[in-house]
């Protein structure tokens with residue numbers, strides 16, 4: 181169980197909560213199960229649904245209580261404070277929880293720049309802290325936070341991104357290396373696993389004229405919304421947990437697999453991506469992967485019956501083709 185979630189639930193037990201509540205960044209917990217849940221990460225959203233929570237894809241209206249479990253990015257967290265404020269009913273309360281290692285104390289201080297703290301609970305190496313909105317929040321602080329959520333372009337490109345998505349201020353050098361080594365002869369139906377804001381699909385469509393369609397599979401709804409703007413042509417978009425398998429078979433699969441779950445390193449996630457890819461390749465199909473040099477993907481590919489071949493190794497990354 182996520183310790184920040186435990187600490188949020190603890191704060192909700194120790195302090196009176198007025199329902200109904202909205203939960204931004206929701207994860208299932210018995211004490212918070214009746215909150216409306218907003219969760220852009222598909223595997224976590226699936227867990228909320230399985231636990232019986234009501235999902236709010238685009239929360240509107242005003243709630244007496246807003247719970248907030250922020251993601252990894254500072255900008256996203258501050259923008260989330262402003263968003264939570266805008267969803268609070270008059271006299272409502274916002275409770276936020278973060279791990280100490282994710283900057284709980286720093287963000288508590290940031291939130292108190294807009295309005296005074298009501299309480300703070302420290303437990304499980306995490307902190308939950310609350311503010312109310314009986315009094316107006318500082319409008320200039322709110323305006324600065326709101327501006328952080330605006331879509332923006334990656335410098336010197338036409339690619340749109342929003343805070344919180346992977347590789348938010350530059351093209352990932354690993355993905356750029358993979359794009360450089362994609363053979364222009366790729367043809368037919370292609371899948372992009374963990375497609376992010378769409379860089380690899382965009383590059384493949386630009387380089388490989390015989391691709392008939394690319395399906396972009398991505399767990400983060402915010403990334404996928406950016407990909408819809410960044411990639412045009414014969415493409416389909418899927419808000420999808422790649423570890424659950426794919427709905428079809430492909431001539432080629434491209435991936436820069438994730439190897440973190442939340443903040444923690446998780447090689448198993450990269451392996452699960454490769455397993456899904458191996459199962460979804462058509463006979464004679466091929467898989468193109470980029471990874472950090474030290475990640476031991478070759479042995480896993482061999483265990484899946486694929487033959488990995490090193491296409492490039494530079495700048496801490498390796499590009500592997502497997503068929």
Ligand SMILES: C[S@@+](CC[C@H](N)C(=O)[O-])C[C@H]1O[C@@H](n2cnc3c(N)ncnc32)[C@H](O)[C@@H]1O
Pocket residue numbers: 223346347352355373374375376377378379380397398399400403420421422423436437438439
């Ligand atoms: C290393 S990034 C690569 C992003 C993109 N392909 C690029 O090159 O910029 C990995 C991506 O996988 C996504 N991801 C993580 N877990 C996932 C899952 N279970 N299913 C689908 N996508 C996932 C992340 O949100 C992230 O966008």
